[in-house]
Amino acid sequence: MDLSIAALLAQDGITNGAIYALLALALVLVFTVTRVIFVAAGEFVAYGTLTLAALQLGKSPGTVGLLVGLALCAGAMECVAAARRRSARLLSRRLALYVAAPLTLAAVVHFAAPLQLPLPVQIVLAVASVTALGPLLYRVAYQPLAEASVLVLLIVSVAVHFVLLGLGLWFFGAEGSRTPAFTHASFRVGGVNISGQSLLVLLFSLLLIGALYLFFERTLYGKALRATALNRVGARLVGISPNLAGTLTFLLAALLGAFSGVLIGPITTVYYDSGFLVSLKGFVGAIIGGLASYPLAAAGSLLVGLLESFSSFWASAYKEVIVFTLIVPVLLWRSLTTQHEDDEHE
Amino acid sequence: MSSILPRWMSAVTARHIALAVLLAGLAAAPLVAPTFWVTLLNYIGLYSIVALGLVLLTGVAGQTSFGQAAFVGIGAYVTAYLSTRYAALTWMPWLNLLLGLAVTAAIALCLGFITLRMRGHYLPLATIAWGISFYFLFGNLEFVGGHTGLSGIPSITFAGLELRNERYFYYLIWTITLASLWMTHNLLDSRQGRAVRALKGGIDLAEAFGVNAGRLKIVVFVYAALLACVSGWLYAHLQRFVNPTPFGLNQGIEYLFMAVVGGAGSVWGAVLGATLVTLLKTQLQDWLPRLLGRSGNFEIVVFGILMVVLLQKSRDGVWPWLESLLPPRPPRRIPAAGKLHVPERAPHALLLVVADARKAFGGLVAINDLSFDIRSGEILGLIGPNGAGKSTMFNLISGALPLTRGTIAFCGEAIAGRNAQAIARLGIARTFQHVRLLPTMSVLDNVALGAYLRGHAGVMRAALRLDRDEERQTTAEAAIQVDRVGLSAYLHAPAASLPLGAQRLVEIARALAAAPRLLLLDEPAAGLRYREKQELASLLRGLRAEGMTILLVEHDMEFVMGLTDRLVVMDFGVKLAEGLPAAIQADPLVREAYLGGVQ
Numbered sequence: 041m042d043l044s045i046a047a048l049l050a051q052d053g054i055t056n057g058a059i060y061a062l063l064a065l066a067l068v069l070v071f072t073v074t075r076v077i078f079v080a081a082g083e084f085v086a087y088g089t090l091t092l093a094a095l096q097l098g099k100s101p102g103t104v105g106l107l108v109g110l111a112l113c114a115g116a117m118e119c120v121a122a123a124r125r126r127s128a129r130l131l132s133r134r135l136a137l138y139v140a141a142p143l144t145l146a147a148v149v150h151f152a153a154p155l156q157l158p159l160p161v162q163i164v165l166a167v168a169s170v171t172a173l174g175p176l177l178y179r180v181a182y183q184p185l186a187e188a189s190v191l192v193l194l195i196v197s198v199a200v201h202f203v204l205l206g207l208g209l210w211f212f213g214a215e216g217s218r219t220p221a222f223t224h225a226s227f228r229v230g231g232v233n234i235s236g237q238s239l240l241v242l243l244f245s246l247l248l249i250g251a252l253y254l255f256f257e258r259t260l261y262g263k264a265l266r267a268t269a270l271n272r273v274g275a276r277l278v279g280i281s282p283n284l285a286g287t288l289t290f291l292l293a294a295l296l297g298a299f300s301g302v303l304i305g306p307i308t309t310v311y312y313d314s315g316f317l318v319s320l321k322g323f324v325g326a327i328i329g330g331l332a333s334y335p336l337a338a339a340g341s342l343l344v345g346l347l348e349s350f351s352s353f354w355a356s357a358y359k360e361v362i363v364f365t366l367i368v369p370v371l372l373w374r375s376l377t378t379q380h381e382d383d384e385h386e
Numbered sequence: 387m388s389s390i391l392p393r394w395m396s397a398v399t400a401r402h403i404a405l406a407v408l409l410a411g412l413a414a415a416p417l418v419a420p421t422f423w424v425t426l427l428n429y430i431g432l433y434s435i436v437a438l439g440l441v442l443l444t445g446v447a448g449q450t451s452f453g454q455a456a457f458v459g460i461g462a463y464v465t466a467y468l469s470t471r472y473a474a475l476t477w478m479p480w481l482n483l484l485l486g487l488a489v490t491a492a493i494a495l496c497l498g499f500i501t502l503r504m505r506g507h508y509l510p511l512a513t514i515a516w517g518i519s520f521y522f523l524f525g526n527l528e529f530v531g532g533h534t535g536l537s538g539i540p541s542i543t544f545a546g547l548e549l550r551n552e553r554y555f556y557y558l559i560w561t562i563t564l565a566s567l568w569m570t571h572n573l574l575d576s577r578q579g580r581a582v583r584a585l586k587g588g589i590d591l592a593e594a595f596g597v598n599a600g601r602l603k604i605v606v607f608v609y610a611a612l613l614a615c616v617s618g619w620l621y622a623h624l625q626r627f628v629n630p631t632p633f634g635l636n637q638g639i640e641y642l643f644m645a646v647v648g649g650a651g652s653v654w655g656a657v658l659g660a661t662l663v664t665l666l667k668t669q670l671q672d673w674l675p676r677l678l679g680r681s682g683n684f685e686i687v688v689f690g691i692l693m694v695v696l697l698q699k700s701r702d703g704v705w706p707w708l709e710s711l712l713p714p715r716p717p718r719r720i721p722a723a724g725k726l727h728v729p730e731r732a733p734h735a736l737l738l739v740v741a742d743a744r745k746a747f748g749g750l751v752a753i754n755d756l757s758f759d760i761r762s763g764e765i766l767g768l769i770g771p772n773g774a775g776k777s778t779m780f781n782l783i784s785g786a787l788p789l790t791r792g793t794i795a796f797c798g799e800a801i802a803g804r805n806a807q808a809i810a811r812l813g814i815a816r817t818f819q820h821v822r823l824l825p826t827m828s829v830l831d832n833v834a835l836g837a838y839l840r841g842h843a844g845v846m847r848a849a850l851r852l853d854r855d856e857e858r859q860t861t862a863e864a865a866i867q868v869d870r871v872g873l874s875a876y877l878h879a880p881a882a883s884l885p886l887g888a889q890r891l892v893e894i895a896r897a898l899a900a901a902p903r904l905l906l907l908d909e910p911a912a913g914l915r916y917r918e919k920q921e922l923a924s925l926l927r928g929l930r931a932e933g934m935t936i937l938l939v940e941h942d943m944e945f946v947m948g949l950t951d952r953l954v955v956m957d958f959g960v961k962l963a964e965g966l967p968a969a970i971q972a973d974p975l976v977r978e979a980y981l982g983g984v985q
Contacts, residue, residue: 077507079514184698190507191450192697195646198452198639199693206687210678320518323511331507357526364515364522371512372500 047232049349055238055307057345058245059085062300063322064329064337065252066293071331072269073289076182077194082319083204084170084294088301089310090208092166093217100153102211103169107146110176115139117180138179142172159220167298174294175287182290183283201316208312216314219305241303248299249338252292261288317360321348324367330374340370400713412560416553424553428624430657430664431559435617437644437656438570439610444642445650446574447606448586449502452638453513456520457611459633460493461486461618463524466536466628476543483619487612494611498604509607517635524630535629542623555624562620563657566613569849571653573609576848576857577834577841582606583824584835590786591822595900596810596839605845614641636686643693649705658705663689717878718830720865721858726840728901731813734797737762737904737935738783742792743802745778745959752778754959755792760904765926765936767950767967769943771980775959776939777819780908783937784816785809796904811839815902817893819909825882829873829892832881834864836899867895871925887918891925898929905929905936911945923949943980947971955979 063081070078087103094101115135122131149169157165181200185192225236256262268275268285276282300318304310321344328340344363351362416424436454444450465482472478497516501508525533541550542558549555573579581602584592589599622628640663648659670685678684696703738760745753752775760766770776781787783794785806794802801809815836823832837860843853868877871891876884881892890910897905907926911919919942926936926949940946946953946967953970955962957979963970970976 077511181694188697188701189448190505191444191448191510192701194450194507194510195642196694196697198642199690199697201690202636202639202686202693203690206682206684206690209682210680210684210687214682317518320514324515327508327511358522360522361519361526364519367512367515368496368500371504371508374508375500375503 044232045353049353050346051232051234051238053346053349054342055241055345056304056348057325057342058242059300059304059318060322060325060341060344061338062245062248062296063319064325064341065249065334066296067319067322067326068329068331068334068337069265069269070289070293071326073265074178074182074186074286075190075193077190077197078293079194079197079316079319079323080177080201080204081293081297081322082315082317083201083208084173084297084315085301085304085318086208086310086312086315087170087173087204088166088298089219089305089314090212090217090301090312091170091298092162092219092302092305093310094212095149095153095162095166096156096219098154098156100150101166101169102207103166103173104146104150105211106207107142107169107172107176110173110180111139111142111146114176114179117184138176142176145169145172159222163302167295167302170298170301171291171295174290174292174297177294178286178290183286186282186286205313205316208315212312214312216309216311217305218309219302221306237306241307244299244303248296255292265289321345321363324363324370327367327374328370399716401715404712409564412564416556421552424556426664426668428552428556428559430661431556431563432617432621432624433641433644433660433664434563434657435566435620436614436641437648437660438566438653439613440642440645441650441653441656442570442573442582443606443610444645445652445655446579446586447582447603449603449607450510450642451513451607451610452510452635452642453497453517453520454610454614454641455633455635455638456513456517457490457494457614458618458621458637459520459524459628459630460490461615462622462628462633463530463536463618464489465619466539466622467530469540469623470536470538473538473540476540476548479540479542479619479623483616486615486619490611490615491608494608495604498607502603502607503600513638514635517638521630521634524633531629533629535627537627539622539626539628541626549623552624559620559624562616566616567653567657570613572851573845573849574653576853577838577843577860578602578605578845578848580827580831580835581838583827587822587824590806591818593806594784594786594810594816594818595836595896596807598807609845636683640689643689646693647696647703649703651702652705652709654709655703655705658708659703662704718861720830720877721862726837726856726859726863726901728840729813731797731903733762734903735762736760737797738937739795740779740783740792741795743779743782743789743794744791745775745782745787746790752959753782756956756959756961758954758961758964760935760937762935763930763933764951765930765938765949767946767953768937768939768956769941769946769953770956770962771941773958774941774956774979776941776956777908778959779956780816780906780937780939783809784814784906810900813901813903814906815897815900815904816906817890817897817908817910819912821886821889821893823881823889823892823896826880828878829868829881829884829895830861830864830877832892833867833895833899834860836867836896837863837901839900864895864899867899868892870898871895872921887914887922890914890922894925903935905934907936907938909940910938911940911942919945943971 066081067078070076091101091103115138118131118134118138122128145168149165152165177200181196182193185196221237222240223236227234256266264275264280265285265288268280268282272282322341325341325344326337329336347366348359348363352359355362415427436458440454464486465479468482469478497512501512524530530536541548544558549558581592581597584597585599585603592599644659644663645656647662649655667685670688674684675681736759740759741757742755743753744751744755756779768776768779778787782789785804785808789802793800796812796814799812801812841856841860843856847853865877868874871894873888873891876888881889884892910922914922923945929936938946938950950967952965953967954964955970955976962979963973963976
C-alpha cells in the first residue's frame with residue numbers, strides 16, 4: 041500500500057464514518073431519551089436514498105403509501121384513546137399533527153413526483169416524507185409501550201425493522217439504486233484526488249451536528265429532551281410530556297437517517313436492506329461511546345468507517361466480520377471498566 | 387403413609403390426560419401423517435429446542451439473544467464439516483455433537499463473560515454483531531463451501547439403523563425436543579430455577595440470598611446456546627446440506643419471536659410459539675406472493691406487525707391464555723419435614739461489631755464514624771428520623787454498599803468490602819424496605835428462594851431431576867417458615883395477591899429460610915396498620931425467644947419501644963444515643979431530633 045491508496049482509503053473511511061456518526065448520534069439520542077434501542081434507524085437511510093431515487097424516475101415512492109397507512113393507524117389510535125378518556129380535548133390538535141399533516145405531505149409528494157422537479161426540491165420532498173415516518177412510528181409502535189422494559193422496547197424495534205425491511209422490498213424492489221451526485225467537482229491536494237461529494241458529505245454532517253448542538257443548547261425543546269434523557273421522572277414532574285419528547289426524538293432520528301440516505305446515495309448503491317448494516321455500524325460507534333456520549337459516539341463511528349475501509353483493502357470478504365468483531369474488545373473494555381450494573385427490574 | 391396406588395390415581399388430572407393425548411399424537415404422527423406434515427413437525431421440533439433456551443434466557447432470566455441462529459449454525463457446521471470429511475466413520479456425527487457443544491460453550495462463555503456484567507441491552511447488541519459476523523464469516527470461508535455451503539452430509543446411524551428417512555428422523559428430533567423440554571421444566575422447578583427467576587427481581591435480591599448473579603446469567607446463556615447447538619446438529623443431518631442463510635440474523639430474530647409469541651414464561655410456550663410461527667410462515671409464504679403478485683420475504687412484515695400488536699396487547703404470549711383453558715395445576719404436596727442442612731456455627735456473644743464506620747457519597751457524609759454492636763439473642767433497634775442514615779447503615783452491613791472507612795466485623799470476621807453474596811454466606815439474612823417478592827411465584831417458592839445457600843444442587847442435577855431429595859427438604863423447610871410467620875393459609879397463593887402486611891411477613895419467612903444467625907429487617911413496619919404491627923411485633927418476640935438475633939431499622943418509635951432490647955439512635959449520620967428503650971425515650975437529645983426541639 042502506498043500513500044495515495046492510503047489517502048484514498050482514509051477519504052472513503054472518513055466519508056462513511058461521517059454517515060455512521062450521524063446514525064450513531066440518532067441512536068444515542070433515541071436511547072437516552074426513550075430507552076429504545078432503535079435498530080430500525082438504518083431503514084430510514086435506505087428509505088431516504090430509495091425515495092429520492094424513485095422521485096428521480098418520476099415515480100411516486102412507496103413511502104407515500106406507508107405515510108398514509110401510518111397516519112390512519114395513528115389517527116385511529118388517537119380516536120380510541122380519546123374515547124377511553126371520554127374527552128375530545130386535544131384530539132383535533134393531535135389529529136392535525138398525526139393525520140392531516142402527514143396526509144398533506146403524502147399528497148404533495150405523490151402529485152409532485154411525476155413533475156420531475158429539480159434535484160434540491162426532490163431532496164426536500166424525500167427527506168420530509170421519510171422524516172415524517174419517525175414520529176408516526178413512535179406514536180403507533182412505541183408510545184403504547186413507553187413504560188416497558190428496555191428489552192421489550194428492543195424486541196419492538198426489531199419487529200419494526202422487519203416490517204420496514206419487508207415493506208422496503210415491496211416498495212422499491214430488490215434492485216439497488218444510486219442517486220445523482222450533488223457535484224462532480226474534485227480537487228487535487230498533494231497528489232491525492234478528493235471528490236467534491238465526499239467533502240459535501242463531511243460538510244453536511246458537520247452542519248447537521250452543529251445544528252443539533254445549537255438545538256440542544258439554545259432551544260427550549262432541545263433542553264427538554266436533554267432533561268428527559270437525564271431524568272425521565274424529573275422531566276415529567278416539571279411538565280415535559282414523555283410523549284412529546286419521544287415524538288420529537290423520533291423526528292430528529294428520522295431526519296438524521298433520511299439525510300444520511302440522501303448523502304450516501306451518490307457514493308454507494310443502496311438496496312432496500314442496506315440500512316440495517318449502516319445502522320449497526322452506527323451502533324458499534326455508539327457503543328464505543330457507551331450509548332451515552334455524543335462526541336465519543338461520533339469518534340467511534342469515524343473509527344468504524346476507517347477500519348471498514350482499510351479492511352476492505354486487505355481482506356474485503358471479511359470486512360463486515362472485522363467491523364463487528366471490533367465490538368468485542370470494545371465491550372470487554374467497557375465491561376472491565378464499569379461496575380456491575382443492575383437492570384431496571386420488573 | 388397411604389399406599390402408592392390411590393395417591394397415584396388421585397394425582398392424575400386433566401393436565402396429565404392432555405399431555406398423554408399430545409404425546410400419543412406425536413408418537414403416531416409419522417405413521418399416519420402425509421410427508422408434508424412430517425416435515426413441518428420436524429422443523430417445529432428443531433425450532434422448539436432453540437426457543438426453549440430462549441424461554442429460560444429471555445422469559446425467565448430477563449436477558450436476550452438475537453444470536454441463537456448462529457449457535458444453531460455452529461452445531462450444524464461442526465458436524466457438516468467433520469462428517470463429510472470422515473464419512474466412513476458412522477459414529478462420527480455423535481462425536482461431532484460433543485465437539486459442537488464444546489465450541490458453542492466456549493463462544494457463549496466468552497460473549498457472556500464480556501456482556502453479562504453490564505446492563506441488559508449489551509447482550510442483545512453483542513449477539514446481533516455475533517449473528518452477523520457468523521453469517522459473513524461462514525459465507526466466506528472456503529473450506530466450508532462459502533455461500534454455497536456443504537452438501538452430502540451423511541445421515542445419523544443409531545443402534546445400527548441409518549436414519550435416512552425423515553419419518554425415522556422424526557423420532558430422534560422429537561425425543562430430543564421432549565427431553566430438552568423436560569430438562570428445562572425441571573430446571574425451572576429447582577433451586578437454581580428459583581435463583582434464575584430471582585434475577586428478574588433485580589440482582590441485589592438474588593445476591594442477598596447468596597446467588598452469584600453474574601455467574602448464573604452466564605450459565606443460563608450457555609445453556610440456551612447449547613440447546614441451539616443441538617438443534618443445529620439435528621438440522622444438518624436432517625437436511626444433509628448446510629449453507630449460512632438459515633443461521634443469519636433474521637432467523638435469530640425469528641427464534642426470539644417464537645419464544646415471545648408462544649409465551650416466554652413457560653416451556654410449553656416455546657413449543658407453541660415454534661408451532662404457530664412455523665405454520666403461519668408456511669401459510670404466508672404460500673399466500674403473500676399470490677396476493678402481492680411478487681415473490682420475496684414478505685412474511686416478515688406480517689410477523690413484525692403481529693409482534694408489535696402482541697407486545698402492546700399481551701406481553702405474555704399465547705400460552706397463558708391456552709393454559710387458562712386447562713384446569714388449574716394442583717398445589718404442590720408438602721412433604722413431611724426433612725432435614726435441610728443447617729450450617730454449624732460456634733456461638734459468639736458479640737455477633738456484629740461496627741467500629742468507626744464511615745460512608746461518604748462524594749462530599750456528603752451519610753455515616754459519620756458510627757460505632758455500635760449487636761449481642762447474640764437480642765433485638766437491637768436502629769432508629770432515627772428520616773434521612774438519619776439508617777438505610778445506608780443497613781446497606782453497609784448487608785453488603786449492598788461499600789464502606790468508605792472503618793470496620794464491620796461479624797463473628798470476629800471483617801465483612802466490610804465483601805459483596806452481598808459473601809455476606810449472605812456468613813449467615814446474615816435481610817428483608818427489603820420496599821417489598822421485593824417475585825409477584826407471580828407462590829409464597830412457598832418465594833420463601834424457598836431464601837434457602838438457596840442451604841442446598842447444593844446445580845443446573846445439571848436439577849435438569850436431570852436428581853435433586854428431588856433436596857427439593858423435598860427445601861419445600862418442607864419453606865413450608866415450616868411460612869407456618870412460622872402464620873401464613874400457612876396462603877402457601878400456594880401468588881405472592882402479589884397478598885396484602886402488604888402479609889407480604890412483609892413473607893419477606894421475613896424468606897429470610898428465616900436461610901437459617902440466619904442475624905436477621906436484618908429494613909423498616910418492616912412501614913405502611914402496616916396497627917393490628918398488623920402488633921402481629922409483627924409478637925412474631926419478632928417469638929423469634930427472639932427461639933434465640934434469633936435481630937437488627938431492626940425503623941423510624942416508628944412506638945413500634946420499637948415495646949419490642950427491642952436496646953436502641954441506637956442516629957441523626958445526620960452520627961450516633962445520638964444508645965441504651966435501653968426507656969432511657970432513650972427520656973433522652974432530651976432524641977426528643978429534639980424527633981420533635982425538632984422541645985421548649
